[in-house]
Amino acid sequence: MERQDKGTYLLVLEVKEDQTIAIGRRPLTDFKKGTYLYVGRAKNGLQGRIRRHLSKKKKRYWHIDYFLQKAKVQEIWIKPDFFDECPTALKVKSLVKDSSSPLKKFGASDCNCASHLFYLPKGKGRLKSLRRTLSFEKVEIHGNQA
Ligand SMILES: [Zn+2]
Numbered sequence: 766m767e768r769q770d771k772g773t774y775l776l777v778l779e780v781k782e783d784q785t786i787a788i789g790r791r792p793l794t795d796f797k798k799g800t801y802l803y804v805g806r807a808k809n810g811l812q813g814r815i816r817r818h819l820s821k822k823k824k825r826y827w828h829i830d831y832f833l834q835k836a837k838v839q840e841i842w843i844k845p846d847f848f849d850e851c852p853t854a855l856k857v858k859s860l861v862k863d864s865s866s867p868l869k870k871f872g873a874s875d876c877n878c879a880s881h882l883f884y885l886p887k888g889k890g891r892l893k894s895l896r897r898t899l900s901f902e903k904v905e906i907h908g909n910q911a
Pocket of ligand 1: 850
């Protein structure tokens with residue numbers, strides 16, 4: 766069966782320097798430099814959603830759009846045809862014990878999660894095992910993020 770262009774995805778993000786960012790109408794929030802994970806879902810158009818995240822020229826709509834003004838996408842993980850983004854967010858939180866959420870309810874306006882964005886201290890070294898544990902596949906990032 767052909768895989769559908771929809772599912773859950775995870776963005777591995779890098780913030781190069783400590784940043785203070787206004788996420789939509791939320792108060793200014795401090796984001797430490799380092800690695801972040803963002804969990805999202807596309808009910809349809811997963812590829813288009815990913816292209817949108819990689820594109821700098823767009824109207825800012827979601828919390829992640831504001832964060833992506835200052836953060837760079839390092840890796841994209843997908844799980845096609847799965848829509849378990851909230852359980853995935855919970856799992857990230859429990860698997861990465863020292864993770865934190867810089868802003869409450871980031872990307873989680875419509876669900877009961879505390880956040881869909883996690884800061885991972887010493888994040889890079891454990892990404893691969895985390896991705897495997899969560900059963901996500903890594904996709905290639907095409908082109909530069911201009
Ligand atoms: Zn959620």
